[in-house]
Amino acid sequence: MNRWLAPLFLSLAICGQALAAPEAGAEGSYKRIALTFDDELRAKIFSGDEGLLKLLEREGVPATFFVLGYQAEKDTKLIALAAKSGFEIENHTYGHEDIVRLSKANGDGVVFQNLWRTSRAIENITGIRPKYFRPPYWSINRSLKTAIENDGYYVTDIGAPDINSLDYDDYAHHRDADVLVQRLNKIIKHREDTWKYDHVIVFHELPQTLAALKILIPQWKASGHKFVLLKDIWPKRPGTLSQLRPGFEYASLRVNSPAEVASAERTANMAATSQKPIRAIYLSIDALYSKKIVDNLNELLDAERPDRFNALVIDFKVDKMQDTPQMQRLVQRFKAKRIYLIARITVMQDSWLARHHPELAIKDGAGNLWMSGSKSWHRYWVDPASPEVLRCNIAIAKRAIDYGFDELNFDYIRFPSDGDMKHIVYPVFGGGNKVAAMDAFFAGLTGELRAYNPRVKLSIDVFGEVFLYGSVPEIGQQLASIAKYFDIICPMAYPSHYHCKEFGVADPNAHPYEVYQKTLAKGTARIQAFGLHPESRPWVQAFGLKSIYGCGPFIPYGSKEVLAQIAGAADAGVRSFLLWNAGSHYR
Numbered sequence: 001m002n003r004w005l006a007p008l009f010l011s012l013a014i015c016g017q018a019l020a021a022p023e024a025g026a027e028g029s030y031k032r033i034a035l036t037f038d039d040e041l042r043a044k045i046f047s048g049d050e051g052l053l054k055l056l057e058r059e060g061v062p063a064t065f066f067v068l069g070y071q072a073e074k075d076t077k078l079i080a081l082a083a084k085s086g087f088e089i090e091n092h093t094y095g096h097e098d099i100v101r102l103s104k105a106n107g108d109g110v111v112f113q114n115l116w117r118t119s120r121a122i123e124n125i126t127g128i129r130p131k132y133f134r135p136p137y138w139s140i141n142r143s144l145k146t147a148i149e150n151d152g153y154y155v156t157d158i159g160a161p162d163i164n165s166l167d168y169d170d171y172a173h174h175r176d177a178d179v180l181v182q183r184l185n186k187i188i189k190h191r192e193d194t195w196k197y198d199h200v201i202v203f204h205e206l207p208q209t210l211a212a213l214k215i216l217i218p219q220w221k222a223s224g225h226k227f228v229l230l231k232d233i234w235p236k237r238p239g240t241l242s243q244l245r246p247g248f249e250y251a252s253l254r255v256n257s258p259a260e261v262a263s264a265e266r267t268a269n270m271a272a273t274s275q276k277p278i279r280a281i282y283l284s285i286d287a288l289y290s291k292k293i294v295d296n297l298n299e300l301l302d303a304e305r306p307d308r309f310n311a312l313v314i315d316f317k318v319d320k321m322q323d324t325p326q327m328q329r330l331v332q333r334f335k336a337k338r339i340y341l342i343a344r345i346t347v348m349q350d351s352w353l354a355r356h357h358p359e360l361a362i363k364d365g366a367g368n369l370w371m372s373g374s375k376s377w378h379r380y381w382v383d384p385a386s387p388e389v390l391r392c393n394i395a396i397a398k399r400a401i402d403y404g405f406d407e408l409n410f411d412y413i414r415f416p417s418d419g420d421m422k423h424i425v426y427p428v429f430g431g432g433n434k435v436a437a438m439d440a441f442f443a444g445l446t447g448e449l450r451a452y453n454p455r456v457k458l459s460i461d462v463f464g465e466v467f468l469y470g471s472v473p474e475i476g477q478q479l480a481s482i483a484k485y486f487d488i489i490c491p492m493a494y495p496s497h498y499h500c501k502e503f504g505v506a507d508p509n510a511h512p513y514e515v516y517q518k519t520l521a522k523g524t525a526r527i528q529a530f531g532l533h534p535e536s537r538p539w540v541q542a543f544g545l546k547s548i549y550g551c552g553p554f555i556p557y558g559s560k561e562v563l564a565q566i567a568g569a570a571d572a573g574v575r576s577f578l579l580w581n582a583g584s585h586y587r
Contacts, residue, residue, distance in 0.1 A: 031223075045205040062227060065088065131231070185216075200234060283584050287583060311342060343405040348381050370424055384415055385437045415474065442482065
């Protein structure tokens with residue numbers, strides 16, 4: 001067994017304890033394929049000793065069949081046979097109608113009569129109401145999709161998650177099955193080269209398809225793929241902690257299409273967020289187990305009072321994940337007060353992962369772990385281009401979702417910015433475009449988490465300069481890229497961290513109102529110019545610090561300076577904020 005795999009089965013496969021995808025062919029493989037079939041079940045292809053049913057049963061492969069209502073009414077025995085074999089039977093309209101055209105010609109009511117009649121026919125045979133609907137030709141518009149989803153169906157779409165095998169085109173042009181085999185192997189390879197390991201493939205019951213599957217199924221098994229039902233892949237819903245399967249949830253990875261990223265659910269999430277300003281305080285990893293500090297925060301938090309805080313940021317992962325009874329108690333305690341809970345997850349600055357898996361760690365020229373900050377801090381980093389680092393943080397984020405957090409906040413989700421940058425060596429990143437590398441990371445992270453739970457909000461911490469100027473290419477953060485993927489952008493616009501004479505003042509640290517008003521106004525306007533609508537929610541400096549660039553003397557920040565930052569943001573149209581104090585000391 002792979003040396004990384006054993007710990008996965010001793011406890012949940014989360015990066016704070018173990019890191020690795022299962023071996024090829026291992027139970028719970030992270031590469032998963034759902035075979036789905038559209039249109040009619042054809043007896044000549046489906047039945048018989050050499051038919052599709054026997055092939056799937058012999059290979060132990062599940063499948064999902066999207067059937068037509070008229071066949072379910074007249075050919076019940078064939079569909080009953082498929083259902084008895086454990087296959088999913090789902091809705092593909094009554095007679096393969098283009099529902100957009102049907103709606104335009106006859107209204108939405110006729111579309112729903114079509115769906116209901118088909119579902120009734122399937123339920124009469126199987127005893128189970130279909131949960132999925134695949135529109136013929138993938139023809140659907142937003143209003144129809146929303147209405148059908150509100151009626152209790154999951155609507156599949158091309159790329160979200162369906163992969164068109166084009167077997168019907170091979171059949172129409174009398175191509176050999178080898179053409180289909182080569183095409184699908186090429187599609188799978190391309191997807192997995194870009195870190196997409198869940199595949200929902202759309203077939204039809206055709207001679208070429210049957211011949212190709214006799215070749216493909218053994219090939220895919222040999223390469224470590226696991227065959228699952230559609231419901232195992234999409235949409236992934238959060239379960240309880242005890243329901244998570246080691247090595248399975250952890251390693252699955254799906255990158256959403258741009259259409260999914262801009263989905264109606266995300267828009268609704270952002271609208272809901274903006275209705276009620278978030279006023280959050282931060283509970284650090286060091287204060288997490290202090291009863292005195294936690295009790296003090298409890299006094300400050302009251303979701304019903306406008307003079308109190310209504311949200312709490314909790315360190316869920318700083319290096320190692322805090323999967324502890326104390327974390328469970330905290331979540332339960334503040335959920336009972338209706339406090340909005342945000343799980344902070346540090347990503348690339350990860351000393352635990354770097355020490356335990358140095359093959360993922362950034363090194364110096366001598367092969368030692370590269371560090372930032374003081375040597376006593378041991379702040380080690382992992383490679384932002386590593387698929388393993390991505391999967392690891394997806395696993396931890398899913399765990400936070402299952403705890404019940406309302407939002408996941410990602411920090412240090414970038415390339416390093418300080419330290420001995422001249423002698424830095426990346427194990428995976430080969431140089432070149434850091435923004436493109438981070439864009440791929442953002443896509444993989446947010447795509448998988450939205451598939452797991454579309455309702456959880458995703459936020460990201462960025463440097464004040466990124467928000468103000470739009471990009472800091474050296475760390476891979478570009479506002480236009482970030483705004484595509486995250487619901488909330490949290491600029492760390494700390495006045496102590498700006499260069500001397502920025503904003504036309506000698507020491508920005510002495511001008512907290514101006515710093516926040518100008519940073520938030522410019523950054524928010526920049527995002528709106530992209531045509532995107534993530535919320536802006538700044539971190540506010542609730543600590544005293546001398547300018548890191550030596551622009552002026554130490555300034556003890558108190559309520560006056562904190563309120564000045566909040567007022568500056570509010571005058572820029574931003575009413576939500578997060579208070580940062582590393583020791584979680586607030587008045």
